[in-house]
Amino acid sequence: MSNPVYLALDLPQLDAAKALAQKVKGHVGGVKLGLEFFCAHGHHGVHEIAHLGLPIFLDLKLHDIPNTVAGAMQAIHVLEPAIVTVHASGGRAMMEDAKAAAGEHCKVVAVTMLTSLDERDMARTGITGTPHEHVLRLAELAEASGLDGIVCSGHEVKSVHDQWKDGYFVVPGLRPAGASVGDQKRVVTPRHARDDGASVLVIGRPISRADDPAQAARDIEATL
């Protein structure tokens, strides 16, 4: 089985991001470039990282009217990302148009409820019920919209997997036992998420902020 870990390269400096990706290259399955990286370095930065030969997960979390999101998807074809994110709360038409506009080999996955939120945060945005219920509802909508899968926490992935057998499930909010949680609220270990059916394990700071990132990536790989 290929390594399911995608390293989140949430670094502002292009050289530092390249150096980190180079260090852990043999111990991760791909790299995730998010808003911080893309706003700072754009297409050029993505091309620079792509030279390392790892699959690229472009985490843009697109959320706008369908026409605008479809235009953005077309504008990134040339980067040939393996995975791109949109927000499920953008609705069915937006997700359908995003998928239709995506490159042939690009998986489009919908962010359901950010792993930095809990039930109280959710209630403050006017959404009632539990995170679990909300994620399952948005997963159903993403599947009906023709997307490849969703992003959710390790708390929900098992139930989502039971309901959507051939879905592609991206799980962030992962921490090896005892690691600092930081701003994440719905957290499990990488092994737990994998056992519950995660297709991709997104891991950032536990690797990028380790004294020896390659060793941290190896240690996580060994638990899977």
Ligand SMILES: O=C(O)c1cc(=O)[nH]c(=O)n1[C@@H]1O[C@H](COP(=O)(O)O)[C@@H](O)[C@H]1O
């Ligand atoms: O879409 C994501 O990747 C994502 C969704 C989510 O609900 N929670 C979440 O943490 N992420 C991303 O996953 C990464 C987690 O980083 P660490 O908390 O440092 O492991 C960051 O790049 C986040 O942007």
